[in-house]
Amino acid sequence: MxxxxxxxxxxxxxxxxxxxxxxxxxxxxxxxxxxxxxxxxxxxxxxxxxxxxxxxxxxxxxxxxxxxxxxxxxxxxxxxxxxxxxxxxxxxxxxxxxxxxxxxxxxxxxxxxxxxxxxxxxxxxxxxxTDVFICKLKSNTTHDQLMELIKKNEVEILKQDTEIHHYIIRADKKSNGDALEMANTFFESGLFEYSEANLFGLFRTF
Missing domain, CATH: 3.30.70 (Alpha-Beta Plaits)
Structure with missing residues (x-):
């Protein structure tokens, strides 16, 4: 995070x-x-x-x-x-x-x-x-493997930098889960160096 x-x-x-x-x-x-x-x-x-x-x-x-x-x-x-x-x-x-x-x-x-x-x-x-998460592909992960995950989970690439394998992806109400669930799903695939939801508003409540 x-x-x-x-x-x-x-x-x-x-x-x-x-x-x-x-x-x-x-x-x-x-x-x-x-x-x-x-x-x-x-x-x-x-x-x-x-x-x-x-x-x-x-x-x-x-x-x-x-x-x-x-x-x-x-x-x-x-x-x-x-x-x-x-x-x-x-x-x-x-x-x-x-x-x-x-x-x-x-x-x-x-x-x-x-x-x-x-x-x-x-x-x-x-x-x-929010509705977005950020991820970075491992060096040996192919574009086809990424697109298969994108299609399977019904998420959308918003921004990308293919030189450093960096992607910002939206998980909306039609996706297979929210941004946190999708970030975890992508990371657990083993294809990414990291995959993290966009967190905001961190504060202590007690």
Missing amino acids: QRFSIALIAAAQMFIGCDKNDLENDLYIECGTRYYYYGTEKVFLTEISNMGSISFYDILSPEIINEILENHPEVEILSSPYNSRHYTISIDSKNCFETDEIFNSIKKDSRVSNCNKFLMTKESFTFGI
């Missing part, structure tokens, strides 16, 4: 001072366990239900964003970097199942690429993911 710069988000303040037991009762009900790779080591994460991210296919005006979300009063935009496709949101949700239902409804809009719940490490650091 060290290859992406991680931007701090002002929304971190909403968690500071919260009681951990209360958060566990309210946020982790029916929530899943995720992981990412730090080198070859798996780092495990827990989903939380009341904070997440939305990625759009294009950079949209605030008016259009409000139009997309007007039928979802339980969702509030917290922040977005300037000129970005990615928004941090809060969700008025009792558990992860309810959050998934809200996200499934939002993703019906053709302008929405993907929605993701925020994730927490065992050290209580919280962060989100």
Whole structure:
């Protein structure tokens, strides 16, 4: 994860001072366990239900964003970097199942690429993911092998530098998983030196 710069988000303040037991009762009900790779080591994460991210296919005006979300009063935009496709949101949700239902409804809009719940490490650091991941091919991996993975998992190459075998890939709502799942799938194929989701908003919650 060290290859992406991680931007701090002002929304971190909403968690500071919260009681951990209360958060566990309210946020982790029916929530899943995720992981990412730090080198070859798996780092495990827990989903939380009341904070997440939305990625759009294009950079949209605030008016259009409000139009997309007007039928979802339980969702509030917290922040977005300037000129970005990615928004941090809060969700008025009792558990992860309810959050998934809200996200499934939002993703019906053709302008929405993907929605993701925020994730927490065992050290209580919280962060989100976007709809992209970055990877670098091993020197002996062929272009055909890469394209087979791309097609199989229904992801899209956004940028590439073939001289250094470096790729930025989008995993949207039609892919076989979100950007974190696809980053892991690509790394576990053995064809890549690294494959990492784009993390943002790293902060301590307790």
